[in-house]
Amino acid sequence: MAAEPHPDIQELLDQLAAMRVPDFSDLSVDGARSLITDLFTVDEDLLIEVDTVQDLEIPGPNGGIPVRVYRPGGSGPHPVVVYFHGGGWVIGNPETHGQGCRALCNAGDCVVVSVDYRLAPEHPFPAPVEDSYAATEWVTAHDDVLDVDTDRLVVAGDSAGGNLSAVVALLARERGGPDIAHQYLIYPVINHAFDTDSYVENAEGYFLTRASMEWFWDHYLETDIDGVNPLASPLRARDLSGLPPATVVTAGFDPLRDEGIAYAGRLEDAGVDVTHHHYEEMIHGFFGMLDEPDLPQARDAVATAGETIQKL
Incomplete structure (x- = not known):
């Protein structure tokens, strides 16, 4: 952890304080959903361009699951990333996390399938898990429709989406598939505990x-x-052996920092190939800060993720 956040991050924090942006915990569920939409939905003229964007509805365990598919240019089959957005399983959607998905699509020359899983409290645990696993299964069964190479299948997500990515990897091991080539966990929620130094x-x-x-x-x-x-x-x-190779991204000024670091360590101890990228001057949420503010660290994190995907 650095002595203080990066100056660009501190400027953002000062702006949020001046605007008196409330804490999510002080809001109703609807209020929190409106706040994240206001904060993270990117103006259309600032959206990163990809070749195509398509909205689909795929079968789920309790009705259809909306997904948004981002495609790069060029001929396939491409690697495919099944992406789970953050928001504490309560807020957020593919719209609020679309800029990061667009950037990842280009950086990894990959198809990104962003999953609009059911949200709590209307659909508490394990509903988001069930939707996430079902979406991953659907992608592997429809490689021809998506024009993807499922031997290069990545599960990825930020925050609660990082949690869902890790859980889908666990479920795939326990249920004998689908085969996952990599799990990319961006400042993931990893433990229901609040006892770490961070x-x-x-x-x-x-x-x-x-x-x-x-x-x-x-x-x-x-x-x-x-x-x-x-x-x-x-x-x-109890056992983390036999899981796919993993990348864990953490931020210094993030309450979730230490549990992400701990999970990377446990994966490594279990014999899993792990890469850990730590951004000591950053805060939770920095991965998607690609426009206002436009952080070099976010660009670096996306580029690094793209390099990992391209090497699969």
């Missing part, structure tokens, strides 16, 4: 707060007992 050091003042994370978990889980389930808290899995 939860103390970064409890407030750096956009994502401890209070917000408690609020998200309270809406996601119906009981605290669910929090010890590895499908909610992957760090609590």
Whole structure:
């Protein structure tokens, strides 16, 4: 952890404070959803261009699951990334996280399938997990429709989406598929606990707060007992061996920093090939900051992810 955030990040934090942007935990669910839409939906003229964008509805365990498919130019089959957006399983959608998906599509020369999984509290754990796994299965079964190479299948996501990516990798191991070539976990939620140093050091003042994370978990889980389930808290899995190679991205000024670092360590101890990228001056959410602000660190993180995908 650096002594202070990067100056561009501090400027953003000062702007949010001046605007008196409320903490998610101080809002209703609808209010929090409106806030993230206001903060993260990118104006159309600032959107990163990709070759095509297509909205589909695919079969799910409880009705259709909307997905948004981003395609690069050139002939396929391309690698494919099944992407799960962040937002504490309660807020967010492919629209709020579209800029990062667009950038990843270009950087990795890959098809990105962004999954609009069901949200809590209307659909608590394990509904988002079930949708995420079903979407991954659907992608592997429709390689011809998507013109993708499922031998180069990546599950990826930020925050709660990083949690879902890790959980889908666990489920795929337990259920005998689908085969996943890589799991890309961007400042993931990994454990239903608030006992790390980063939860103390970064409890407030750096956009994502401890209070917000408690609020998200309270809406996601119906009981605290669910929090010890590895499908909610992957760090609590007894055995992490046999999982796909992983990349874990963490940020210094993030309450989730230490659990991400801990998960990378446990994966490595279990014999999984792990790469850990730590951005010590960054805050939670920086990966998608590609327009206002346009962070070099975000561009670097996306480019690094693209290089990993292209090498599969």
